[in-house]
Amino acid sequence: MMDCKHATQLMSAELDRALGVGERIGLEVHLTICRGCDNYREQIRVLRKACQVYRHNLEEAADDDLPPLPPPAGK
Numbered sequence: 001m002m003d004c005k006h007a008t009q010l011m012s013a014e015l016d017r018a019l020g021v022g023e024r025i026g027l028e029v030h031l032t033i034c035r036g037c038d039n040y041r042e043q044i045r046v047l048r049k050a051c052q053v054y055r056h057n058l059e060e061a062a063d064d065d066l067p068p069l070p071p072p073a074g075k
Contacts, residue, residue: 002030007037011044 002010007030010023019027031038 002026004030004034004037007031007034008040011037011041015044015048 007027010019010027013019013023014027031041
């Protein structure tokens with residue numbers, strides 16, 4: 001049985017590469033019985049989507065010839 005640590009490692013890996021059949025099956029089985037890991041996977045997806053939208057908006061702003069954003073406070 002896969003533990004939560006291994007499951008979270010696979011969830012991170014699947015963002016960068018396709019998981020093997022055994023990895024996918026093991027992860028899906030784990031997610032059906034572990035609500036915490038299932039929630040974690042959804043959080044990763046939401047954060048990834050938010051980053052994609054943010055990046056897209058920055059690229060559009062750059063195309064509009066807007067002035068650059070000020071540096072973060074304290075830098």
